[in-house]
Amino acid sequence: MWPWGHFGVAYIVYSLYARGRFGRPPRPEPALAVLAGSQLADLIDKPLAWWFGILPSGRSLAHSLLFAAGLLALVYAAGFALGRLETATAFAIAHLAHVLTDVPPRAFLGYPHGTEFLVWPLLEQPTFRFHDRLFEPPAVVEVLVGPFTNPAIFFFSEWLLFGMAIALWYVDGCPGLEYVRDRIPA
Structure with a gap:
């Protein structure tokens, strides 16, 4: 998935979460945490693989x-220490949304090739051949x-x-925009 797709999924999921959990759109800091x-x-x-x-x-x-577990433990520890649990949750939702949206669609059809990254370094890349199929999904999943x-x-x-x-962000009042503007020196 490309950067805009990752952001799109993460923002939609977090905005729905914020509305369900808090009864309001995302606040500025959590919205920026979603972006990050x-x-x-x-x-x-990408840089560590492609450039270095x-x-x-x-x-x-x-x-x-495995990395996500450690990263999110640190994020929540910092969020708790700084009184920013809502921001930590926004970051966690966005990071996990990124990882899960990188799972190839074929994986949901039973073809695990390209999912090894989920448990790196426990599985080599690639471990599964392209045509290996682990399960037969229900017809509705195929459709x-x-x-x-x-x-x-x-x-x-x-x-x-x-x-x-972007439309939802606009409806939400563009959370984070004023926050960033206020911190940029004139």
């Missing part, structure tokens, strides 16, 4: 659920997920999610 959390995995893994050759792929260390295995449809859906997130 939705991009962090790629900001760590330290990691085996652009989806390994920061995309691993819902099948179209998203087409790269053009998947790419279009990312832009659609991004557009929906």
Whole structure:
């Protein structure tokens, strides 16, 4: 998934969470935490893999659920210490949304190839062959997920999610915009 798609999913999920949990749209700091959390995995893994050759792929260390467990423990410890648990939760939701939206659609059809990053470094990349199938999904899953295995449809859906997130952000009152403006020297 591209950066805009990660942000789109993360913002929509967090905005719905904030409305359900607090009965209001996201506040500025959590909205900015969503932006950071939705991009962090790629900001760590892509340069370390592509520019420096330290990691085996652009989806390994920061995309691993093992890394997420440690990272989110630190984020929540900081959130608790600073009285910013809502911001920590926003970051956690966004980071996990990023990791889960990088799971290839074919994985939901039973084909695990490309999901090894979820438990890196426990599984080598790639461990599964492209045509290995672990389970037969229900027909409804085939109908819902099948179209998203087409790269053009998947790419279009990312832009659609991004557009929906921007519209929702606007409806939410553009949380974070004034916060950033107030902190930029004139």
